[in-house]
Amino acid sequence: MYHTAFLDLPHLATASGSVQLPGSKSISNRVLLLAALSQGTTVVHDVLDSDDTRVMLQALQQIGCVVEPAAVVAGQPLRITGIDGFLPNNARGQLFLGNAGTAMRPLTAALAVLGGNFEMTGVPRMYERPIGDLVDALRQLGCKIDYLKDEGFPPLKIGQPDFSQLGSESIKVRGDVSSQFLTSLLMALPLLATEQDITIEVIGELISKPYIHITLQLLARFGIAVKNDNWQRFTIAAGSRYQSPGDIHVEADASSASYFIALGALTTGANGQNGINVLGVGKDSIQGDIRFVEAAQAMGAVVQSGPNWLHISRGTWPLKAIDMDCNHIPDAAMTLGAMALFADGTTTLRNIASWRVKETDRIAAMANELRKLGATVQEGADYIRITPPASRSDWTAASIHTYDDHRIAMCFSLAAFNPAGLPVRIQDPQCVGKTFPDYFEAFFSVTQPSEPAPVICIDGPTASGKGTIAAIVAERLGYHLLDSGSLYRITGLAASRAGIELTEANAQAIADLVSSKVITFLPDQQVLLDGDDISLDIRTEQAGMNASQVATFPAVRQALLQVQRNFCRLPGLVGDGRDMGTTIFPDAPLKVYLTASVQCRAERRYKQLISKGLSANMADLIADLEARDARDINRAASPLKPAQDALHWDNSDSTIDEAVQQVLTWWEQRQPFAPVA
Ligand SMILES: Nc1ncnc2c1ncn2[C@@H]1O[C@H](COP(=O)(O)OP(=O)(O)OP(=O)(O)O)[C@@H](O)[C@H]1O
Numbered sequence: 078m079y080h081t082a083f084l085d086l087p088h089l090a091t092a093s094g095s096v097q098l099p100g101s102k103s104i105s106n107r108v109l110l111l112a113a114l115s116q117g118t119t120v121v122h123d124v125l126d127s128d129d130t131r132v133m134l135q136a137l138q139q140i141g142c143v144v145e146p147a148a149v150v151a152g153q154p155l156r157i158t159g160i161d162g163f164l165p166n167n168a169r170g171q172l173f174l175g176n177a178g179t180a181m182r183p184l185t186a187a188l189a190v191l192g193g194n195f196e197m198t199g200v201p202r203m204y205e206r207p208i209g210d211l212v213d214a215l216r217q218l219g220c221k222i223d224y225l226k227d228e229g230f231p232p233l234k235i236g237q238p239d240f241s242q243l244g245s246e247s248i249k250v251r252g253d254v255s256s257q258f259l260t261s262l263l264m265a266l267p268l269l270a271t272e273q274d275i276t277i278e279v280i281g282e283l284i285s286k287p288y289i290h291i292t293l294q295l296l297a298r299f300g301i302a303v304k305n306d307n308w309q310r311f312t313i314a315a316g317s318r319y320q321s322p323g324d325i326h327v328e329a330d331a332s333s334a335s336y337f338i339a340l341g342a343l344t345t346g347a348n349g350q351n352g353i354n355v356l357g358v359g360k361d362s363i364q365g366d367i368r369f370v371e372a373a374q375a376m377g378a379v380v381q382s383g384p385n386w387l388h389i390s391r392g393t394w395p396l397k398a399i400d401m402d403c404n405h406i407p408d409a410a411m412t413l414g415a416m417a418l419f420a421d422g423t424t425t426l427r428n429i430a431s432w433r434v435k436e437t438d439r440i441a442a443m444a445n446e447l448r449k450l451g452a453t454v455q456e457g458a459d460y461i462r463i464t465p466p467a468s469r470s471d472w473t474a475a476s477i478h479t480y481d482d483h484r485i486a487m488c489f490s491l492a493a494f495n496p497a498g499l500p501v502r503i504q505d506p507q508c509v510g511k512t513f514p515d516y517f518e519a520f521f522s523v524t525q526p527s528e529p530a531p532v533i534c535i536d537g538p539t540a541s542g543k544g545t546i547a548a549i550v551a552e553r554l555g556y557h558l559l560d561s562g563s564l565y566r567i568t569g570l571a572a573s574r575a576g577i578e579l580t581e582a583n584a585q586a587i588a589d590l591v592s593s594k595v596i597t598f599l600p601d602q603q604v605l606l607d608g609d610d611i612s613l614d615i616r617t618e619q620a621g622m623n624a625s626q627v628a629t630f631p632a633v634r635q636a637l638l639q640v641q642r643n644f645c646r647l648p649g650l651v652g653d654g655r656d657m658g659t660t661i662f663p664d665a666p667l668k669v670y671l672t673a674s675v676q677c678r679a680e681r682r683y684k685q686l687i688s689k690g691l692s693a694n695m696a697d698l699i700a701d702l703e704a705r706d707a708r709d710i711n712r713a714a715s716p717l718k719p720a721q722d723a724l725h726w727d728n729s730d731s732t733i734d735e736a737v738q739q740v741l742t743w744w745e746q747r748q749p750f751a752p753v754a
């Protein structure tokens with residue numbers, strides 16, 4: 078997941094390949110709660126690991142469930158031992174539920190019926206998301222729920238219920254604000270339907286029926302039969318008791334599939350490959366958002382499907398504008414809003430009032446951000462109408478505000494395929510953590526830029542601070558990092574270990590040797606050579622001198638050329654070395670030549686070596702630095718020198734932060750985005 082302040086997507090040209098989607102959020106959180114309420118242990122496979130499931134799992138452990146392991150571990154199922162319909166004595170506490178509607182609402186209902194003493198809290202946006210209709214319905218039953226802040230909204234305090242007045246009348250709940258209210262009652266009331274039937278009656282039109290369909294399907298898996306009378310009355314039979322189904326698999330998220338379905342519809346592939354394969358969800362899905370496929374087809378996508386896979390390719394182009402009632406696919410419909418940017422006219426998405434009370438006011442948010450890109454947008458209480466930019470020149474490079482809403486971030490990634498060749502900036506990309514933490518990694522794995530991904534080159538003499546500055550700049554931008562010096566250090570070390578003398582006569586043998594090695598770069602500057610950890614061995618001054626020696630051999634430089642260029646991948650690269658800007662990435666949009674005085678560099682290197690527990694003395698260091706500088710500058714092959722278009726920075730008197738800021742400022746000056754107001 079990207080934790081950067083923003084993520085710049087370069088202009089993208091083509092897309093092809095396969096994406097394995099993460100588990101569905103809606104199914105994950107329902108299954109987790111049902112398992113928690115059940116008798117027995119449920120083994121849950123493929124649970125989504127995201128912000129919303131994390132808060133749910135934490136809360137379930139607080140109410141007394143045993144969860145093993147305590148959090149989702151990739152590739153491992155979760156074992157949940159439920160409470161069998163009863164809270165432990167004196168169950169109480171504060172449950173923090175972030176911005177997860179799929180946790181706040183069902184847990185409120187279940188705990189209000191079970192009768193714990195809990196405070197239900199979350200992030201500020203959660204306190205703007207209505208829950209009053211659910212609370213009213215629960216109070217009809219005798220549940221005790223108080224508002225801790227604003228009437229009708231979390232945070233809430235749940236106390237002991239009094240069911241002595243419980244009669245045979247049906248429980249009434251509004252169906253036109255959020256289907257999560259009905260889902261919450263459907264999951265909580267089996268706990269009360271031990272001796273009598275319980276009927277829920279929906280007031281107003283029931284929105285998002287597909288989500289109720291998921292709830293009913295999953296209740297059935299946990300042993301609860303519900304009679305559905307025309308989506309207006311739901312009767313839970315007397316004698317209900319949650320029973321673990323044993324093993325259960327969470328299918329992949331159909332809403333998350335929408336971005337890749339759209340991607341297939343928008344793009345052509347490169348190198349003879351065509352289309353996008355979406356794995357983990359297909360035509361047998363129980364999720365309503367799978368019907369996004371029909372909407373995408375209406376806009377021109379060509380879709381083939383199997384039980385749990387989809388293959389999508391471009392059909393009609395430009396896409397066809399549509400006028401569609403999207404009530405059945407409220408979440409995935411946002412993706413249609415992004416697709417509308419590529420349509421042949423005005424697209425209208427109707428019956429989407431629920432967008433206004435989601436993670437943010439999604440109608441307003443989509444309208445604002447689409448306008449930034451150049452679209453003409455009209456919004457109403459329950460609709461949005463989008464006309465794409467009239468021509469290429471009407472597109473603008475936009476910095477997309479994401480409102481802490483994962484779907485806004487994912488939708489607007491598609492705008493990077495604009496016909497104007499513009500990049501797109503996604504602010505706060507980590508908001509995708511709510512449902513699809515590795516969304517951008519998946520997106521980059523199947524997309525290709527129209528130009529090579531952007532590279533920032535930082536060259537300069539030894540100990541000038543290149544490596545330090547490059548690493549921080551890369552981290553701030555979410556870019557890959559190439560420490561090219563380490564490749565020469567590895568080469569020198571490999572040759573020495575193989576007993577090859579570092580002479581010109583052995584240059585080809587050394588080049589062949591390094592080409593035959595498996596070099597692995599791990600986080601935290603860890604480097605493996607054929608599986609051996611050589612991270613410290615390559616950092617000695619001797620290793621630096623050896624590197625400088627082998628770096629004079631053209632055969633070695635040639636062997637490492639493509640290795641270095643292969644580091645240039647989406648979303649971009651920061652490369653540090655001696656010839657990044659002159660030889661390896663001559664077309665890089667930013668080249669920095671970083672220097673510092675010899676005395677200053679020697680002092681820094683001294684401190685660096687001592688802090689690593691390596692021995693050093695200043696006089697030797699100065700001599701070594703000067704010798705290394707001389708060799709690097711005077712060698713014939715790709716000598717150390719500033720590229721003609723490099724910007725120079727002497728950082729003898731600046732801090733690391735100042736140097737980083739300078740590079741980032743230069744980089745920002747090259748971006749087309751308007752400054753954030
Ligand atoms: N502006 C700065 N102020 C103070 N210390 C710095 C500054 N820049 C870098 N340093 C420190 O100097 C040391 C050397 O920096 P670094 O290893 O990044 O240099 P380098 O140019 O990459 O060296 P080499 O080419 O040998 O790999 C590090 O300990 C780093 O923390």
Ligand SMILES: Nc1ccn([C@H]2C[C@H](O)[C@@H](COP(=O)(O)O)O2)c(=O)n1
Nearest residue numbers: 561562563565624625628654655656
């Ligand atoms: N692009 C590069 C990077 C490094 N070298 C050589 C010259 C250096 O003295 C040696 C070690 O580099 P360091 O890790 O200190 O940055 O490797 C080069 O020729 N070209």
